[in-house]
Amino acid sequence: MPSSRVSPELRTLPSVAPSVTREREQRSGGRAAAVVTGLLALMVLLGQMTLASAPARAEAPHSVNVTDTTGEVDPEILESRLVDVDFRRDVDLVVLVLDVTDYGFEQSQDTALNDAAVAYSRDAAPELLAADDDHWADGTVILALDPENRFLGTYAGEDVKLDDSGFESVQDAMRDKADDGEWEESLEDGAEKYADLLDRPWWQHPGVLIAGLVVVGGLAVGALSALGLRRAARRRVDDALPRFEGVLAKHRLTAAAASTLPVESPYAEAALSDYRTYLEKIDEATQLRARIPAGNDRPWGWGLKGRQREQAREFESTVTYLDDTDDDIIATNDLLHRLGGWRAAWDRELQPLQDSIDALDSALDDGEDISAEETAAVADLLELSSDISAEMGELTTKLEADEIDPDSALERLDTLTTELSASVASLQSLRISRLAEDDDEAEVMRDASWDADLEHEERGYRSVRGRRHAMDAAISGNPTDIWHLSPLVWYSAWQHESNSDLESHRNPSSSSGSTSGYSAASGGFSGAGSSSRF
Template identity: 30%
Template sequence: MSIRRRVLIGGAATLAVGGASLGWFLAAAPQHEALEVQVEDTAEVLYPPDLLAGLDGTRFHEPTTVAVFTHRGGQAALTDDRALNDAVLEHARQERTDWLSADEQRWADGLFVLAVDPEGRLVGTYFGDDREVGEGAQLAIQDAAKPDFQAGRWTEGSVAGVQAAADRIGAPVIRQTGGAVVAALASLLTLAGAGTWVGVGLHRVNRCRRHREVGDAAMAAVVRDHDLTRLHATVLPESSRYGGLMLQRHDDYTRGFREMVELGDEVRAFAERDLDSRRAVQRHAAYEQRATSLDHLDDVIADTAAFLNRDSGWAAAWDRQVAPVRADLEGVDGLVERDLRAKLRGLPEVQQLRALASAGLVDLDRLRGDLDRQAISPDDALDRLRATRDSLSAQLDALAAATAREFGTSESERTTMRDAMHEQRRARPHEPTILATADPTWLWFGTGMFRSGLSTGTSQVEQSRSSSSTGATSGYSGGGSFSGAGSSSRF
């Protein structure tokens, strides 16, 4: 499908859904003034004329009696989350029995009470059974008042809280948070869907072009080096362990070359108008992946031939094998000093890691000297290089376990940290080296992977620690069997 057709269809769908949702929302607007506004300002923080003026024009979906109650809870309310709930109930039983049902076990029908304790820093909302709203809506009403309450604007906060309640009490589906959200989401999702549909099409077209551009460049390099790669394969010593493994990879190269040519023909056969399809992206991505992997593979085959045969380019080829291992070893000090927290740097696993890194760097230099003197075979040198990286991986594994054990304050936190580290441990990065290419199943743990796992795990644990609930508190400490709907929260 062309991009132009996507735009036309998406625009029509957006207008239809958005218009219907807006019409429904406007038709369900609140129409009822408050039956009565009662002000019980026992804390003496309100200015009733401004409160009543601020509520003038406020409309409810159902006829509702509004009560605004203030109370000074003192020092005790600073630690008792139910202090305001209890204070409102006690005031109702002593002074405003009209706020209670006939059996005094619930709030009276048609009633809404907004309460605030300026000393205990609590705001509460209470409802008759026929005016009850959900816990999320209760907290939303309380939250609407909090900015003003936090600034000591008690009258303005009360107005904001009552207005927020008016929007939610008895609201039809379209005006409730859920309904309005659904309608708004339907419109927005249609718009977003249309935009996304068009955007996805454009994105896919651009992705196809990028995949083809990168794939074409890689394919050109592979085709250019094809005969040379075949020549390199003919001189790979079959008696060498790594030579034999690389001959198997050359078989993969030969099959992959044919697939690359076929994929190249396939992607070039796509018409421009068809580039926005998922299949087009998949085929273009497969073409790029195949071409770039072969471009890397022919380089590794060339390095293997040069190193195993000790031709004029063997030293540069060896340096390319050593480079990622050396980078991991040299990265240990930075990992310890910059990424590990101070309390973790004294772990014995850290000292062992540093000692291993220092010894490993010395061994790499010694290994190069042995190769220069031909005191070690190329195969044995590669085995030593792999052993160095395996030792580093094992020590990083030990440090990961110790970090999870020391950083986590509970088993769940330790599990979170371990899982983050293990996920990185299982992620094998692409590396165009003889060792990684000869054994595609080989896994290692590098300092960069450790750093990424540490950062992810730390972030997840700290986010969990900071996500303690700040929701509303319901219930009444001394209410007996009282079950009136309502809750309070702090500001």
């Protein structure tokens, strides 16, 4: 691989003159005052609407009737609670606690509770039905619960019915307590929610309140966010500027390190690739710096515009890359020549494998009963990890004694990483075979979402071995092989993610959406209401 000495010249950064005038600052202040004034006015209006939302009248239920065919609630206690619920008109409040299977309906049938409520009413409480037998009686509000089969239902006469979203809101109000088995509290919450929604004044409708809150919140968020984003943008620039000066000060040293990398080293190409990107980023950062005013020359309003905030983010990101990459290039050169801080650079290459050795117990002790094949694989992995730990110490000793060259030591670390990765992959395959019940589940486990590169980045791995492997994988077009920079760290995280993904696959979140309507078994019944599961 050819190598040439690179000595890029440092560029003089253009100065940026102040661009804001007192008149512009006064206009900005005037706009801010207008926003605050509008915000206060709308808050006052919304407050008046909220205060005016108290109902003109509060009516206790005309009657309360609790029927429990399951023995799960105490009708007397529940009735004593429900008589105190304030509606806005006379209603007959009815609670039905039943088991849908008692009426011939299956738990898997979405309309089971709807149909069971109709069947119960026709059989035991015809007063709940209108004269046409196809609707609920006027003035009747029904809350239904099936504790065993986990259904909630709300039904009503045509004159006191809610819209579909209202029925769903009542069921939503009941769901948390029902999920905890607090049946009386669930039904009481449902009654209070129904009373709150029935004949609700237009100004108390969530749409109206939300619209007002959106306007007020929009102004508040707009004003506060703009100021917060402005501060963040300026802070990014202020933090990045001294780092960029440090990068420029170290530019010649970085260039010298890149130009003296040993051409025969397979690891030098990864560092040279980094350096080529580094040069591009130097140009980008210099151009961004020229467009960003210095602290003393920066107008008060700089950072309020999206374009300025984007410049700040790009500048910060670019400088962070440069600040890390120049260290990587210099460290790689030191290691390959055993100069300067080569020992720290070598420790950086050892760290991913050392982390895997340290993670051995937590990765393998998951508290599960494993197969004989997995037991044997774990034993092999333990033995291999012990050998790897010992060999890492030997490689360090040989490097310090100049008994092995750096390239050979790095190649040996790659071989150890490959062996450990293969052993982990074998254990992974055995685990999938044990836990997955079919091909789909096996695929779910293999595809368990976890970003190994992100994990390595968060752990601070800056390994030239990792960069060389990534570059080789990109060139070969085969990035999905079993190689992991820190195999047992990867495996430990994969276990957690695959367990979670498999559980989600087997038990997908059931929809809590309401089911309206009735089956043919209800004979064309078309009363208002719906049910849902909890």
